[in-house]
Amino acid sequence: MSAQNGFSPDFSALGRGEWLSALRTLGQEHGFAEPLGKRHAGIFIEDGDTLLVSFETMSGIEALSQTRTPLGFDMVRTKGWSSLSLLSHGDTWFRDPRVYEFFDQLLDDDFFDEFEQVVFYGAGPCGYAAAAFSVAAPGARVLLLQPQATLDPRVTEWDDRFTDMRRLDFTSRYGYAPDMLDAADAAYVLYDPRERLDAMHAALFTRSNVTKHRMSLFGNALQTDVRMMDVMPRLLEDTAEGNLTRERFAGYMRARRSYLPYLRRLLAHTDGEKRDALTRMLCHNVSSRLNAPRFRRRLAGLDAAASDTEDGATQQVG
Known part of the structure; x- marks a missing residue:
């Protein structure tokens, strides 16, 4: 059901309500669509044997996608991957029991075992979630852009950007994101070392199976930059192959010469x-x-x- 099979949804002309309905209908036709409480949803599109599990905000999709579709849809269309899109209304870090239960159920159903390779992706608060929930798919590979490790003030009281979100529970299940990566085959963390708080969070992800790539002078919106430079597909492909080496990454970053x-x-x-x-x-x-x-x-x-x-x-x- 990849590009040659006509998978090219375009929801750019739809209002928010129509957009959500269209996403839900598409999921029901090609996989499943599941509401996860008031602020989250999961949309699965089944195609190939590589699965991209992406965490995205609805506003981020509207801002970054010309077709107003989740990132995984691009990989379905161009690469024939399958896509599981976890959507949030606003930045929630996906700290919601309904989301925990959803991943518990996927684990119980051996959902991830149906795929040869599973890739988790997210940026910022969604990067936290991608790392945290990757533990549900042991052996997965993970791509994270400037992720937070936790907002637990006992660990990251130095991060004053999200103080209003500290009331969220980051200590229970799927809690401390760096620890949740222990089951991953490989993880890649992209960050700007000149963004002090992002760099401090990146330091917490130091693990033997984690490779960190520096994007100096890119600032605090790496997801926008990576997508505007059109290197996201290659980053995801190399992540899936466990081959996002420093040499390859440096080659992709040559695109900044024209950005x-x-x-x-x-x-x-x-x-x-x-x-x-x-x-x-x-x-x-x-x-x-x-x-x-x-x-x-x-x-x-x-x-x-x-x-x-x-x-x-x-x-x-x-």
Whole structure:
């Protein structure tokens, strides 16, 4: 039921209510759709023998997908994978007994044993959930973008971004995400080391089966960047194969050379460090390859400043 079989849903024109109904109908036609309380749902699309279990917020899907469909649908359409999409209304970290019971039932039904390979994916709060619930599928492989390890203040009181969510229980079942990765075959954590709190959470995921990849100067929206650079499918494929090596990852990150949001952050960094020579090299390189007015203007400003300095020096010598 992959691309050649016509799986290409597009819900971009639907309102929220119609959208949820369409997702539910699609799941019922091709797998199952299960409400999990008021704030969560599971949508399963059955196709190939690789399963992507993705955790996503509804608002994130609406913002990042042109067709307003979960990430797994892209892999069904292009790669013939199966997809289990766990959806949340807002950032919930999926800390809900109904979600625990859902994964308990999948485990009891040997659901994950039906697939040759299982990949769990999530970013931020959804990255926490992907790590936490991966324990239900021993031997799975896991891709996490800037995940939180826990919001338990006894462990991460230094993270003041989500203080209103500390009332959630992070100590019961499926609780501490790094420990839940012990059953995984391999896990990959992507983070920006310059984002201090994200880096501190990433440090908590240090395990023998975890490889961490640094995305310096990308900021705090890595999922957006990875999808806009169009490297997400390759990251997921390499995760499925257990082969997201440092060399492969570095190769994918070459896409940042043409990704203006990253280049603008790099420009701000070199300017902030007052490294004019490096800034000039950057602006010349970017403006010679891309339509980048900001870099052309900055290069012109640097050249003008250099010319004024040279003129002043000449007058003093004269």
